[in-house]
Amino acid sequence: MNKINIGLLSKKRGNYKLQERLSGKENVIDLTNNEVEHHKHALLEAGFDVEVIGWDSNFIKKIRDSNIDLIFNVSSLIEASILEEYHIPFVGSGTDGITLARNKSLAKRLWMQARIPTSEFVVFKNLVDCQEFIKLPSITYPLFIKPIAGRGSAGITIDSYIENSRKLLKNVNTLLKTIGQPVIVEKYLKGREITIGLIGNGESLRTLPPLEIKYNGSKKFLTFYKKEMDNDKFICPAQLNKLGIKTLNKFVKKAFNVLGLRDYARIDTKLTPQGFMLLEANSFAGLMCTPEEKPHSYIGFMARAEGIGAKELFQEIIKIALERINN
Numbered sequence: 001m002n003k004i005n006i007g008l009l010s011k012k013r014g015n016y017k018l019q020e021r022l023s024g025k026e027n028v029i030d031l032t033n034n035e036v037e038h039h040k041h042a043l044l045e046a047g048f049d050v051e052v053i054g055w056d057s058n059f060i061k062k063i064r065d066s067n068i069d070l071i072f073n074v075s076s077l078i079e080a081s082i083l084e085e086y087h088i089p090f091v092g093s094g095t096d097g098i099t100l101a102r103n104k105s106l107a108k109r110l111w112m113q114a115r116i117p118t119s120e121f122v123v124f125k126n127l128v129d130c131q132e133f134i135k136l137p138s139i140t141y142p143l144f145i146k147p148i149a150g151r152g153s154a155g156i157t158i159d160s161y162i163e164n165s166r167k168l169l170k171n172v173n174t175l176l177k178t179i180g181q182p183v184i185v186e187k188y189l190k191g192r193e194i195t196i197g198l199i200g201n202g203e204s205l206r207t208l209p210p211l212e213i214k215y216n217g218s219k220k221f222l223t224f225y226k227k228e229m230d231n232d233k234f235i236c237p238a239q240l241n242k243l244g245i246k247t248l249n250k251f252v253k254k255a256f257n258v259l260g261l262r263d264y265a266r267i268d269t270k271l272t273p274q275g276f277m278l279l280e281a282n283s284f285a286g287l288m289c290t291p292e293e294k295p296h297s298y299i300g301f302m303a304r305a306e307g308i309g310a311k312e313l314f315q316e317i318i319k320i321a322l323e324r325i326n327n
Helices: 014-023 032-045 059-065 077-085 095-102 104-113 127-135 165-178 224-229 242-258 298-305 310-326
Strands: 005-010 049-054 070-072 121-124 143-147 183-187 192-199 211-214 233-235 264-272 275-282
Touching: 005 032, 032 049, 032 310, 049 059, 070 310, 077 095, 095 104, 095 275, 104 121, 104 242, 104 275, 121 127, 127 165, 143 165, 165 183, 192 242, 192 298, 192 310, 211 298, 242 264, 242 275, 264 298, 298 310
Parallel strands: 005 049, 005 070
Antiparallel strands: 121 183, 143 183, 192 211, 192 264, 211 233, 264 275
């Protein structure tokens, strides 16, 4: 039996580009090459042939010339859209799922309709929306603001926590001008921050061990730079009772399916005094499993807690994707 030939896409992740708009290119470290090298090594170790495909105007030609069987490491809607247009199979969510997960407002509306608990929110497309909200607020302070389509904590700063209308107006204006996206404004939730990975489709969908983030310092939320500093404590599996684990798994599996996600994803939650509240879904969740003592991705950390490394993680995800494609 011939080996499966994996095309490993190499393209700068959108969260780096987004943060560069806010902070300047010189203040953002792009780790794309590190991620691609990690994935290449893991895929080779897992027994696949691997061809790194750089993102440029000829990337479809490169895929066809290399006789690629399956694309891995899709990290943007545009990549998925082009691959779907050319009927090239790839690992991960399709354009529908990516679109819904990427737009936090759409995702939360669908979750609400499906009776999945999530925080109340509004969206500001411009400063007029913000000013109208200030006159007649529909959500009580404190609030939390972020770009409607941000990833990897891009666009989230220490100023995302909002205690009053003056700060709201100022910081919404900054995001609108620099990021160039509508701003989603949510009720700030107090509680334990717990994120969880999912792998599979349909009946095979399963959860990885939940991971709790214990923040180091006074700020109790994850900014882009706080995430890059990597000085917070991770507890995996998170300390939850049997009912808590059962409830969390039920909510996140339902949330995954409501958004039409595929193969793998990660869902961020808060365990509040009122119970679990889902925050957002990441259809492009990082998969790095190194360094072994504290991997550079939450799913990697969960995999390590489960006793597996990148080789086994990638084998499972690719097996799941191939089953979906071939059925």
